[in-house]
Amino acid sequence: MDQSRQSPHACPFPFPGGAVPLRGGLLDQDPRRFYEGLRGRWGAIAPVELGPGVGAWLVMGYREVLELVWNEQAFSSDARRWNALVEGSVPEDSALLSVLGWRPALHRLDDQAHRRQRQAVTDTLNGVDLRRLRSAVRRRAEALVDGWSTDGSADLVGGYARPLAGHAFRVLVGLPASEERRLAALLGSISGGARDAARAEAELTGMLHRLVAARRDAPGPDVTSWLLAHSVDLTEAEVAHNLAAVLLSGGESTVGWISGATRLLVGDARLQAAVADGPLTVKDVADRALWGGSPVPTIAGRWARADLTFAGCGVRAGDLLIPCLAAANTELLAHGSHDQGSRAHLAWGTGSHGCPAKDAARSIVETAVDVLLRRLHHVRPGVGDTAPHRQPSLWSSTPEALPVEFAPIPPGPNAVTAASASPTVMDVPEKRQDEPEADSGPTQPRWSWWNSLNGW
Structure with missing residues (x-):
């Protein structure tokens, strides 16, 4: 796990009470400023609230997003691991399940x-x-x-x-x-x-x-x-x-x-x-x-397979981590990787x-x-x-x-x-x-x- 960049603040645990609501206000009006402010306060990963009592980690650093989506040994795509579901924090009719629920x-x-x-x-x-x-x-x-x-x-x-x-x-x-x-x-x-x-x-x-x-x-x-x-x-x-x-x-x-x-x-x-x-x-x-x-500003999340430390924050098994592609691309641009034709951006995930x-x-x-x-x-x-x-x-x-x-x-x-x-x-x-062709002639x-x- 990449520990090269630590959170500048102690991460709250558990989420409620210390998480930043991911709805309304500046996020809807100016997402870039919102992500910049959130990164300035928390660093590459921030505790956020998706809905009342539903916490998650918003991953905004470029390297951290890559780690999150590539490291399948540490992070799972299976929503059945989500501790918020196990603990009953997510209502059955929640709009969150349309994107984050298991299928x-x-x-x-x-x-x-x-x-x-x-x-x-x-x-x-x-x-x-x-x-x-x-x-x-x-x-x-x-x-x-x-x-x-x-x-x-x-x-x-x-x-x-x-x-x-x-x-x-x-x-x-x-x-x-x-x-x-x-x-x-x-x-x-x-x-x-x-x-x-x-x-x-x-x-x-x-x-x-x-x-x-x-x-x-x-x-x-x-x-x-x-x-x-x-x-x-x-x-x-x-x-x-x-x-x-x-x-x-x-x-x-x-x-x-x-x-x-x-x-x-x-x-x-x-x-x-x-x-x-x-x-x-x-x-x-x-x-x-x-x-x-x-x-796609953010993509459907990943769930920690076990307790771990990620970007300086203590993450529990079953915690939801959301890769924020918009914030990661902003960080990449800020460090000079702004070739418009480059495919280094994460607009479509990786x-x-x-x-x-x-x-x-x-x-x-x-x-x-x-x-x-x-x-x-x-x-x-x-x-x-x-x-x-x-x-x-x-x-x-x-x-x-x-x-x-x-x-x-x-x-x-x-x-x-x-x-x-x-x-x-x-x-x-x-x-x-898987059925054999009738003849062995060339295929289109x-x-x-x-x-x-x-x-x-």
Whole structure:
């Protein structure tokens, strides 16, 4: 355990009475200042309160976050170890459980159970054709722009980023188009920590269970069907919960990333010109957005496997430790590691539980930004958009709205057909992956976008 940086203050034990509430106030208004103040008082790790009587450790140091997510011998991803649950401190209907509760999915498992499900998700996501994904996203993005382009104003969160990400991930998992709007709303409620998050999660899980049951009988060109066909033989419940994990980690994060990238461009004529004229690319803008603010400020936590000392604080077995990616990236920038193109930032997590959908998300985000740059010109902040309000959530940095103004433009030439297209991003599995092929001929190569990850 890295002891090179000790907490400058004695850490309280137990949590209640000495923990900093992680809700309201400066955290909602200016997260960066909040984290800087918290780090100035406590150091790399601080005692915080997630809800009444529910304590945790917020890990803000860059090295400490890496230690937390990489050291699987000391820290577990299995929420059944959480002492707050064992002690009854977390109400059964708490919104916290929507993000932190145990599920039979790979992001909440350790060791062999984790590796088994990771293999299925890895192989399945390798089948996604990113060229087809970009094409599907571009068609939907063009249709969304056509819907408000003549108005001269728009909300780039509610009218663009959220429905576009919802469409892309709806297509990936194979939900019908009729579920698209509801899917986006459910993901927003859960990641935003809304009061009805528990109900939203139950509805999302039910939606996915119905999808899995339908795909068991009639496979489609989607991630769901390929997970069911995998040789590790996932149960229907495991498939449904892994789909939920992909949607929550990838879908809502993509909304935040699109919002962050477009926010950089809005009102910055120089940046828009730099991309249009060639010195910068859309990819550069996407990377700058990650440095400017992680789409996921904090990721679902880890639990100490045993009593230990971490960054100078005494941590009990079963204590929850939350990796704060936003604070860790801020510290990295403060020490001069500010290469905008560098992937040293932790915007998508790291280690064996890093986000599984970051490359699909990058394809979606870069396509979304490219469409806006090509279609809209001289985009400027809308009325009252001096500092867009963010959702009061630890798990999402997406602003509630991003109003913009621009010169009205006519719809694109393909406005009628763009919205009616029914895209697919992979083929239909014809048989279980462990069944022998009928012949030994060459197989169609599959697009692999997983190789850059360390698994999940």
